[in-house]
Amino acid sequence: DVKVTQSSRYLVKRTGEKVFLECVQDMDHENMFWYRQDPGLGLRLIYFSYDVKMKEKGDIPEGYSVSREKKERFSLILESASTNQTSMYLCASSLLPRVGTEAFFGQGTRLTVV
Amino acid sequence: QQQVKQSPQSLIVQKGGISIINCAYENTAFDYFPWYQQFPGKGPALLIAIRPDVSEKKEGRFTISFNKSAKQFSLHIMDSQPGDSATYFCAGTQGGSEKLVFGKGTKLTVNP
Numbered sequence: 758d759v760k761v762t763q764s765s766r767y768l769v770k771r772t773g774e775k776v777f778l779e780c781v782q783d784m785d786h787e788n789m790f791w792y793r794q795d796p797g798l799g800l801r802l803i804y805f806s807y808d809v810k811m812k813e814k815g816d817i818p819e820g821y822s823v824s825r826e827k828k829e830r831f832s833l834i835l836e837s838a839s840t841n842q843t844s845m846y847l848c849a850s851s852l853l854p855r856v857g858t859e860a861f862f863g864q865g866t867r868l869t870v871v
Numbered sequence: 872q873q874q875v876k877q878s879p880q881s882l883i884v885q886k887g888g889i890s891i892i893n894c895a896y897e898n899t900a901f902d903y904f905p906w907y908q909q910f911p912g913k914g915p916a917l918l919i920a921i922r923p924d925v926s927e928k929k930e931g932r933f934t935i936s937f938n939k940s941a942k943q944f945s946l947h948i949m950d951s952q953p954g955d956s957a958t959y960f961c962a963g964t965q966g967g968s969e970k971l972v973f974g975k976g977t978k979l980t981v982n983p
Contacts, residue, residue, distance in 0.1 A: 761914070788969045790969075797880065797975060798975060799877075799960060799973050799974060799975035799976045800915070800960060800973040800976075801973075802970060802971075805969055805970065807969055815970070847914055847915070849914075851969070859905070859917045859920075860917070860971060861916075862907075862914030862915050862916065863914050864912070864913055864914050865912075865913075865914055
């Protein structure tokens with residue numbers, strides 16, 4: 758069974774802290790994604806990676822960075838957490854782009870910045 | 872423009888009724904339109920998808936209707952059940968692109 762695992766379900770961090778969200782997939786997928794989910798705004802792409810050490814900005818990259826040192830692991834980094842980064846964060850993975858490729862999502866990390 | 876517009880934002884249906892969620896896209900290069908279903912506390916999961924060379928795709932109680940000329944597509948859930956209560960996201964993507972462009976989601980509640 759395919760699996761995308763996010764390291765934490767819930768996190769509470771203080772303003773200004775550096776925050777790491779970790780994601781691991783066991784499907785040998787090339788692509789990995791970080792989304793942010795907010796009520797009424799849907800799923801917004803923060804960053805994605807199509808290969809080890811490769812990354813591209815999504816629609817809302819400001820205040821975030823990513824790291825992909827191994828194929829199976831994709832980390833989202835909040836350099837200096839702010840209260841407006843309180844949200845649900847979803848990691849996803851997929852095979853190389855082709856029409857019909859399915860994205861598999863993790864269960865999400867609900868981050869609260871106080 | 873890359874947007875996918877989804878409506879309604881929320882929907883309440885009685886058990887046994889038909890749930891209909893509509894989406895409209897702007898990018899005529901999109902050639903794959905999936906729907907994702909998300910239950911509370913879970914990540915989204917692929918429900919059903921369609922390509923624009925067909926006007927309808929049916930899987931069990933779930934049907935996608937596609938109108939290429941109007942750049943619209945919709946999800947119909949027949950005989951809706953309380954277990955269908957979830958948030959539904961439509962999306963579009965262009966062949967060869969890694970990125971899915973999602974609608975803002977519809978929260979469906981099916982009352983028993």
